[in-house]
Amino acid sequence: DAKTTQPPSMDCAEGRAANLPCNHSTISGNEYVYWYRQIHSQGPQYIIHGLKNNETNEMASLIITEDRKSSTLILPHATLRDTAVYYCIVRPSFTGNQFYFGTGTSLTVIP
Amino acid sequence: DTEVTQTPKHLVMGMTNKKSLKCEQHMGHRAMYWYKQKAKKPPELMFVYSYEKLSINESVPSRFSPECPNSSLLNLHLHALQPEDSALYLCASSHPGRPNGYGYTFGSGTRLTVV
Numbered sequence: 001d002a003k004t005t006q007p008p009s010m011d012c013a014e015g016r017a018a019n020l021p022c023n024h025s026t027i028s029g030n031e032y033v034y035w036y037r038q039i040h041s042q043g044p045q046y047i048i049h050g051l052k053n054n055e056t057n058e059m060a061s062l063i064i065t066e067d068r069k070s071s072t073l074i075l076p077h078a079t080l081r082d083t084a085v086y087y088c089i090v091r092p093s094f095t096g097n098q099f100y101f102g103t104g105t106s107l108t109v110i111p
Numbered sequence: 112d113t114e115v116t117q118t119p120k121h122l123v124m125g126m127t128n129k130k131s132l133k134c135e136q137h138m139g140h141r142a143m144y145w146y147k148q149k150a151k152k153p154p155e156l157m158f159v160y161s162y163e164k165l166s167i168n169e170s171v172p173s174r175f176s177p178e179c180p181n182s183s184l185l186n187l188h189l190h191a192l193q194p195e196d197s198a199l200y201l202c203a204s205s206h207p208g209r210p211n212g213y214g215y216t217f218g219s220g221t222r223l224t225v226v
Binding site for chain 2: 034036041042043044045046049085087098099100101102103104
């Protein structure tokens with residue numbers, strides 16, 4: 001079952017930071033937050049994940065609130081190639097292998 | 112090799128045909144998955160294999176028959192499909208049940224059209 005809520009769509013100007021929010025108010029202590037994106041008709045691509053600390057990699061930063069009920073994916077300098085659907089997913093560790101997608105946010109980067 | 116390879120990329124089949132989708136990975140992942148994705152919808156989990164055994168079937172109709180012949184291969188056998196089964200079929204793999212630090216790796220999918 002999807003346990004996340006995301007805005008259906010967002011726009012961002014090219015070169016600016018894109019901040020994509022995700023609400024996961026029912027998250028439990030052993031659940032991680034994953035972010036994936038899907039460019040049109042391709043397979044989903046892993047971006048970043050975290051448990052409770054903020055995380056950064058070469059693609060993005062993940063900010064998780066202290067109560068862990070929400071998070072924000074930050075693309076620091078959005079390019080046209082970042083136009084995609086972004087999915088926020090919560091997944092428990094160790095318990096099965098389920099990975100369920102929510103409805104995602106369609107991000108359009110505008111020139 | 113950090114890829115999941117799916118073949119064919121496109122498939123058109125009639126409602127009386129039998130066809131198979133193939134998925135291959137060489138990352139040593141022991142969990143493999145099939146997802147179905149309709150246009151403008153998120154991927155929906157269909158099947159999960161863990162250590163070559165079927166662990167999850169999300170109430171998928173029997174006209175879809177998965178098979179995991181070895182740890183690197185995953186097949187989806189199709190028979191007597193309906194036009195509403197037309198979709199993008201995605202394969203993914205992961206380390207099963209490992210501490211989270213490992214996500215899923217997805218293939219590019221097979222675009223299936225049932226006529």
